[in-house]
Amino acid sequence: MKLPRLVGHRGAATHAPENTLAGIRAAREFGLEWVEFDAQLTGDGVPVLMHDDTLQRTTGDPRKIAEVPLDEVARLDAGGWFAERFREERVPTLEAATALLVELGLQANVEIKPSPGLARETAIATVSLMKRVWHATRPPPLFSCFQVEALEEAQNVWPEAPRGYLMRSLARDWQETAVRLGCLSIHLWHPGIRPDQAEAIKAAGYQLAAYTVNDAGRAARLLEMGLDCLISDDPPALAEVCGASKAA
Ligand code: G3P
């Protein structure tokens, strides 16, 4: 599987509230073919789209998501914090987000984002659900995670779905881990990527993705360095340098 040059981060987080269905729709409207989002478990073990381990920042509820059941999470407003016109947005279940991806013909980088101590459970629930609802005719989604145990579970549950090894900076033993986990790609925080690292990753046969790139000049330098994929909050800002479609 070849990763695209440009992926919308948390949907298209500059333009619509992160990790919502509106964010996924915004990515599609910008002409993207791929979107990244974060999957985390509610208190009753249902995968939903959420980045933080508390609900505070995006819904105003101070509780930890791992302590709140889905029926309560589903009632929260996940869009009003971003802009008044998004007040009807909810925290979507992964199942609802997947149905929308299928409807819009979008491909996904699903970041497994466990609450503390729940890496294996989150990976098993996330990957099993997507395996069940994903259409067999489409290439499987790409699962990424900072935690190796979660990628191990992703590999067990759905070995054919590609995996991305997500790191802030390149770990000393990155290659050994990537081989063991059968990874397709390495995902790094863009400010820390050195040209020699990019070269080594590419030479070892991995695709290289960078997050979160929102500046066109920086994007151009990363592409020159050999990056395959840029994950951006602001896809229209990078569309020209990435050769991607612009907003309609
Ligand atoms: O998947 C890339 C990126 O989303 C990782 O960082 O904190 O934005 O989920 P974060």
Ligand code: MG
């Ligand atoms: Mg993420």
